[in-house]
Amino acid sequence: MGRLPGAPHTHTWASSWTGPILAVCVLFSCLPLAGAVDFGVAVVPPHPTVGQTVTLLVGGARGVAQSCTWYRRSSTAETDRILTFTSPDTRSPGPASTGRETLGGDCSLRIAGLTPQDNGSFTLIIRARGRSHALFVRLQLAGKSKKGRGGAGWGAQQGALWGGGLSRGRHGTGWGAQHRALWVRVGVQQGAPWGRERGGGAW
Template identity: 30%
Template sequence: MEPPSGPASRRHVPWNRLLLAVSLLTFWTPPTTAQPTIETMPPLAAEGSDVLLLAHNVAKNPLGYAWYRGERVDNSQLIASYRVDTNATTKGPAHSGRETLYPNGTLLIQSITQEDTGSYTLLVTNDDLRTERQTGHLHVHPVLPTPVITSNNSNPWEHKDTVVLTCGPETQNTSYMWWISNQSLPKSTRLKLSEDKRTLTVFNVTRKEKGPYVCETRNLVSISHSDPFTLDVLSACTTEGTGPQRPPQEVVPLAALSPRPPYLMPGHQLPSTRNYYTPTQMFTVISATKQMWVLSSSRHVSL
């Protein structure tokens, strides 16, 4: 009886042949075709401006292009299509009258608005009837209006009232900055900004903080400044460190007074304070000359 035969011997392939096979496979792998891409120009689109959706890496000999609103190829959202062989452009249901499709596949949108923000899809049909598509996104930034400063109290009393200044209107993605007397806000415990910096609070206001104030707003595409705003800070003093305000004085002809003041001779002194009247107002004599009397019309002043 013959002994059982042993297992068949394995054939070993040399490593140099395996490396050669891998190298050949790598060399024979067909190159990948670059996909179309969409670039927005300018990158930051401001409301009211014109914008281009540039088509890059498009096939050299395409049969045509088509642009759609949104992320899907939907005929109801077709903006426009272009056939290369006939040089013909066809407008779709989503065409607003502001779009132009160029022979290189670029789409121009004029006078863009906030409603133009969204996705746009480019469909490219190649000469072998294969199609490629790419979606891009357009974001329209608003141009900021001129801001306006409002106050809870435009006539505050010095060292007493707190004033709250607000910069409006409120808009999204907007930064706010305040200026006082053409300078940035000084560091002070009596000045406080809100978290979004739209509101400036002035505690125990003084005439040093009367302004003028200017509010600045800015976003990615625009900067705007308010008109100067000045507080009318009320005080019992004409200037800091002086006494009470002196009543206004008026010069009244002698003939206008009744009863007529006594004639003042040179060297004579004025009599004690006395009131005189015009048809509509009472006066108190505070000084005199031969023809004119300087009078106070608001309060009695002792001489």
């Protein structure tokens, strides 16, 4: 039935924008960002001693990671590679493996029989959803001095310290709080790891 002469036009301002809005949604997707992933890593126990076993516990990677590789120090050189896990269940040791390390399907690294040489930084590269995620964590053996780590953020009084830049610039929430864990900053970059070690705090 057509509009009667003189009747008010029913085409509203909002409806006039429906077409352009739908077009923009189709072009850029108006759904929540997909692929945003939160990863965290904790040292368990937080202050191990020589001879103990420690786990560099990773949260958020199980069922998501296509591959993950652990390196000694803040390096991704092949000579510093410890172990690589490739989904679904392939593990390959690297030149820096001592035979005391095992790698779980959740990307967590377990080191048995700790020695003073294990004290220091570790780098984890997780490949997930087409992106490389770089995590940095410091293993501090009990009784070893924390050189260059003075100031707020590294003392036990600071509690769990959170990192930012998680995949989409979001802060981690549930996993770190649940474990009262050491969190480190996560960076995302195609290829080489991003940024520097950001550190965290022990509970």
